[in-house]
Amino acid sequence: xxxxxxxxxxxxxxxxxxxxxxxxxxxxxxxxxxxxxxxxxxxxxxxxxxxxxxxxxxxxxxxxxxxxxxxxxxxxxxxxxxxxxxxxxxxxxxxxxxxxxxxxxxxxxxxxxxxxxxxxxxxxxxxxxxxxxxxxxxxxxxxxxxxxxxxxxxxxxxxxxxxxxxxxxxxxxxxxxxxxxxxxxxxxxxxxxxxxxxxxxxxxxxxxxxxxxxxxxxxxxxxxxxxxxxxxxxxxxxxxxxxxxxxxxxxxxxxxxxxxxxxxxxxxxxxxxxxxxxxxxxxxxxxxxxxxxxxxxxxxxxxxxxxxxxxxxxxxxxxxxxxxxxxxxxxxxxxxxxxxxxxxxxxxxxxxxxxxxxxxxxxxxxxxxxxxxxxxxxxxxxxxxxxxxxxxxxxxxxxxxxxxxxxxxxxxxxxxxxxxxxxxxxxxxxxxxxxxxxxxxxxxxxxxxxxxxxxx
Amino acid sequence: xxxxxxxxxxxxxxxxxxxxxxxxxxxxxxxxxxxxxxxxxxxxxxxxxxxxxxxxxxxxxxxxxxxxxxxxxxxxxxxxxxxxxxxxxxxxxxxxxxxxxxxxxxxxxxxxxxxxxxxxxxxxxxxxxxxxxxxxxxxxxxxxxxxxxxxxxxxxxxxxxxxxxxxxxxxxxxxxxxxxxxxxxxxxxxxxxxxxxxxxxxxxxxxx
Amino acid sequence: xxxxxxxxxxxxxxxxxxxxxxxxxxxxxxxxxxxxxxxxxxxxxxxxxxxxxxxxxxxxxxxxxxxxxxxxxxxxxxxxxxxxxxxxxxxxxxxxxxxxxxxxxxxxxxxxxxxxxxxxxxxxxxxxxxxxxxxxxxxxxxxxxxxxxxxxxxxxxxxxxxxxxxxxxxxxxxxxxxxxxxxxxxxxxxxxxxxxxxxxxxxxxxxxxxxxxxxxxxxxxxxxxxxxxxxxxxxxxxxxxxxxxxxxxxxxxxxxxxxxxxxxxxxxxxxx
Numbered sequence: 001x002x003x004x005x006x007x008x009x010x011x012x013x014x015x016x017x018x019x020x021x022x023x024x025x026x027x028x029x030x031x032x033x034x035x036x037x038x039x040x041x042x043x044x045x046x047x048x049x050x051x052x053x054x055x056x057x058x059x060x061x062x063x064x065x066x067x068x069x070x071x072x073x074x075x076x077x078x079x080x081x082x083x084x085x086x087x088x089x090x091x092x093x094x095x096x097x098x099x100x101x102x103x104x105x106x107x108x109x110x111x112x113x114x115x116x117x118x119x120x121x122x123x124x125x126x127x128x129x130x131x132x133x134x135x136x137x138x139x140x141x142x143x144x145x146x147x148x149x150x151x152x153x154x155x156x157x158x159x160x161x162x163x164x165x166x167x168x169x170x171x172x173x174x175x176x177x178x179x180x181x182x183x184x185x186x187x188x189x190x191x192x193x194x195x196x197x198x199x200x201x202x203x204x205x206x207x208x209x210x211x212x213x214x215x216x217x218x219x220x221x222x223x224x225x226x227x228x229x230x231x232x233x234x235x236x237x238x239x240x241x242x243x244x245x246x247x248x249x250x251x252x253x254x255x256x257x258x259x260x261x262x263x264x265x266x267x268x269x270x271x272x273x274x275x276x277x278x279x280x281x282x283x284x285x286x287x288x289x290x291x292x293x294x295x296x297x298x299x300x301x302x303x304x305x306x307x308x309x310x311x312x313x314x315x316x317x318x319x320x321x322x323x324x325x326x327x328x329x330x331x332x333x334x335x336x337x338x339x340x341x342x343x344x345x346x347x348x349x350x351x352x353x354x355x356x357x358x359x360x361x362x363x364x365x366x367x368x369x370x371x372x373x374x375x376x377x378x379x380x381x382x383x384x385x386x387x388x389x390x391x392x393x394x395x396x397x398x399x400x401x402x403x404x405x406x407x408x409x410x411x412x413x414x415x416x417x418x419x420x421x422x423x424x425x426x427x428x429x430x431x432x433x434x435x436x437x438x439x440x441x442x443x444x445x446x447x448x449x450x451x452x453x454x455x456x
Numbered sequence: 457x458x459x460x461x462x463x464x465x466x467x468x469x470x471x472x473x474x475x476x477x478x479x480x481x482x483x484x485x486x487x488x489x490x491x492x493x494x495x496x497x498x499x500x501x502x503x504x505x506x507x508x509x510x511x512x513x514x515x516x517x518x519x520x521x522x523x524x525x526x527x528x529x530x531x532x533x534x535x536x537x538x539x540x541x542x543x544x545x546x547x548x549x550x551x552x553x554x555x556x557x558x559x560x561x562x563x564x565x566x567x568x569x570x571x572x573x574x575x576x577x578x579x580x581x582x583x584x585x586x587x588x589x590x591x592x593x594x595x596x597x598x599x600x601x602x603x604x605x606x607x608x609x610x611x612x613x614x615x616x617x618x619x620x621x622x623x624x625x626x627x628x629x630x631x632x633x634x635x636x637x638x639x640x641x642x643x644x645x646x647x648x649x650x651x652x653x654x655x656x657x658x659x660x661x662x663x664x
Numbered sequence: 665x666x667x668x669x670x671x672x673x674x675x676x677x678x679x680x681x682x683x684x685x686x687x688x689x690x691x692x693x694x695x696x697x698x699x700x701x702x703x704x705x706x707x708x709x710x711x712x713x714x715x716x717x718x719x720x721x722x723x724x725x726x727x728x729x730x731x732x733x734x735x736x737x738x739x740x741x742x743x744x745x746x747x748x749x750x751x752x753x754x755x756x757x758x759x760x761x762x763x764x765x766x767x768x769x770x771x772x773x774x775x776x777x778x779x780x781x782x783x784x785x786x787x788x789x790x791x792x793x794x795x796x797x798x799x800x801x802x803x804x805x806x807x808x809x810x811x812x813x814x815x816x817x818x819x820x821x822x823x824x825x826x827x828x829x830x831x832x833x834x835x836x837x838x839x840x841x842x843x844x845x846x847x848x849x850x851x852x853x854x855x856x857x858x859x860x861x862x863x864x865x866x867x868x869x870x871x872x873x874x875x876x877x878x879x880x881x882x883x884x885x886x887x888x889x890x891x892x893x894x895x896x897x898x899x900x901x902x903x904x905x906x907x908x909x910x911x912x913x914x915x916x917x918x919x920x921x922x923x924x925x926x927x928x929x930x931x932x933x934x935x936x
Binding site for chain 3: 063323325326327328329330331332333334335336337
Binding site: 518519521522524525526527528529530531532533579610613614615618620621622623624625626627628629630631632635639 | 764767768770771772775778779780781882883885890892893894895896897898899900901902903904905906907910914918
């Protein structure tokens with residue numbers, strides 16, 4: 001699905017409103033949306049919502065061989081997934097340019113800011129190190145994705161605990177250490193707007209993403225867009241805005257982390273469920289429900305089945321019992337219906353007792369199960385190659401040749417409506433009757449052609 | 457009737473939140489105790505129902521394809537697809553936390569999202585998981601700790617009209633008797649989930 | 665005429681047949697197709713089998729290789745089943761990476777191996793943490809005509825029964841391996857047998873459906889029975905079934921086991 005096109009009104013209105021110092025969601029130009037960080041029940045899992053933008057991050061780890069260039073360092077891997085859940089125009093397995101850019105930016109930020117001490121992830125130099133992996137999935141897209149994703153990734157890393165491994169394989173949980181943190185901020189150019197919503201993002205002239213840690217150290221700077229070149233002053237202005245923001249975010253993250261740790265110590269429930277506001281109309285919780293497994297209706301069920309099931313059951317048994325196993329040459333065996341040797345489709349016998357006693361179909365070509373089963377395999381294969389060795393009904397040939405004569409064969413309604421005729425006829429009879437009608441048709445057409453001799 | 461008192465089964469607490477997402481046509485976040493998923497759906501230009509299941513860690517694997525097939529088929533059996541020609545219904549599920557009964561939770565979440573999206577359906581489906589412990593007890597809705605004691609897990613999905621079986625999935629070995637017991641237990645429990653659906657819609661409907 | 669009718673109204677065509685309790689290929693509704701089994705079909709593989717159920721044919725080749733076990737499970741070997749639905753078998757499939765159906769089938773086969781416990785992966789381990797067998801079970805569908813899962817499970821089990829692994833010696837000091845010529849047959853603990861039914865028009869059950877029937881069906885259900893126990897009941901959605909219908913499927917699956925096992929045993933015996 002393609003991204004919806006922006007209307008001209010939107011394109012004109014949003015920048016104009018911003019130039020007057022107003023925004024669609026009634027924020028000031030330098031006001032951020034409400035940030036919420038919720039830690040999940042698992043270690044290293046968190047959900048960040050920035051206004052309506054929602055991002056889920058999960059950190060995980062596995063043991064891997066280190067890169068040969070850095071044998072005593074662990075590996076940090078970041079993967080940002082723009083799933084179609086976020087916005088309809090995101091496609092699975094086909095990352096958009098924005099997704100690739102976001103991924104690279106995040107990876108650069110996290111690695112360069114050295115928020116994870118990679119050397120502490122080393123188990124045996126040159127042999128085994130931890131690879132810490134952060135999966136970030138965009139759940140809802142409403143602008144400022146890089147901001148939300150970076151906060152989520154960092155919060156997940158800060159919450160994450162990796163198992164402590166000793167060389168003889170014993171495992172115990174310990175906390176990974178993280179030293180610093182950063183947050184990017186993506187303001188507009190000219191009239192600087194922080195934390196843009198999706199409409200503002202799309203109507204912006206340019207975007208600056210500043211990665212900065214809580215110690216006012218720049219870790220990433222990205223400038224993109226079509227606007228006029230940014231001046232020194234503008235970049236500095238943005239960076240100082242970002243620095244203030246970074247401190248706020250890190251403080252909030254640490255507060256939430258402390259709350260989560262406290263909840264875990266007190267063994268009170270943690271996780272996303274706790275963050276749900278049950279007062280809202282859209283939410284509902286259902287108390288744990290107790291059910292007593294009574295005497296059940298297991299006995300009743302047999303009667304419920306009725307005639308239908310009963311007959312099914314009996315047929316089922318006979319279906320298996322009339323199959324016999326035959327050994328055919330070396331290494332082979334066959335399971336064939338016992339009555340395969342007397343394939344005679346008796347129309348009268350099509351009542352309940354002998355349902356599906358089998359026999360060859362007179363409709364299609366003969367199946368391979370009718371060939372002599374005592375033959376060697378190679379012979380069988382040859383026999384299978386010509387399954388429809390029986391003469392074709394004359395009907396087909398007639399029609400074939402007619403089409404060569406460029407005759408149009410229209411299907412008559414009475415031919416289509418076969419099931420009425422089927423009611424009390426056996427298969428053989430249907431076959432005959434259909435052939436008859438078709439032959440009649442053929443004859444009619446032949447008459448039309450006035451003795452044109454087609455196909456005997 | 458001493459046996460009755462013994463056989464008490466508990467379905468864990470359920471949570472659901474609608475409209476967590478702004479972009480899609482319908483969305484619901486459902487937590488059963490601590491498992492939760494977040495689905496949403498959107499419609500494009502085809503005539504099929506597809507499910508996308510995303511695990512929390514890493515790329516989707518072969519096992520997730522099986523889950524997708526299960527969820528997709530279970531949903532498409534209820535949707536009146538003939539009413540929506542040239543339409544594609546995508547059900548996207550994101551695992552958020554797994555504490556047992558993930559498959560059942562995914563199906564329930566998908567149905568809640570379908571309810572919210574207003575797509576016409578023949579019936580609703582509720583899925584329930586149960587486990588068979590090593591001492592051959594059937595327990596309802598085992599959480600991660602209880603799953604460790606179970607050699608078998610069964611998942612049943614029922615329709616809301618005749619309580620017929622829409623989907624079955626199982627792991628482990630079990631006798632037919634255990635299967636029957638699990639089936640009737642889950643059937644009973646599915647009632648509770650339909651109640652949950654009903655209450656949720658009731659609460660939500662009054663303010664539209 | 666029948667051909668045109670079938671092309672234009674495939675559903676009605678089938679319905680007409682089913683109204684008379686007979687299927688287009690002449691079977692009754694709950695009848696199974698004849699099966700043929702050939703074991704040790706591929707001499708270069710460590711174990712192999714060719715299965716035909718009606719027109720459906722699946723060949724299974726098992727290749728054993730040596731590998732290091734996983735760090736988490738140092739005393740276990742591996743079984744890696746892979747189902748291949750190539751364009752050769754049906755026009756439904758395209759060349760390229762495995763289709764979704766093939767992936768689902770592979771996963772199903774893997775689950776059945778795991779659930780039935782037919783092979784103890786501990787037996788595949790030679791030296792814990794150092795050396796273990798990996799059994800690559802390649803299942804290639806040669807002709808796709810419905811009930812492929814049944815054919816895959818049958819082919820796999822027959823092939824596993826023919827597997828014999830060479831004895832391996834591992835020198836701890838030099839950490840070298842020597843593969844001997846003597847071969848020991850693989851221990852198979854149970855024999856799962858799978859049975860598929862299709863649901864047509866929401867109520868009619870068709871045992872062992874063909875490809876055409878599967879395409880028109882509103883759902884399928886596969887029951888795997890091993891040693892008198894159920895080891896998988898798999899119904900991925902589709903139209904709802906009543907309990908008695910489900911029980912019917914399970915019963916038929918159970919009844920079928922003995923004859924299928926007979927088939928495998930006859931084929932295995934006739935080889936020696």
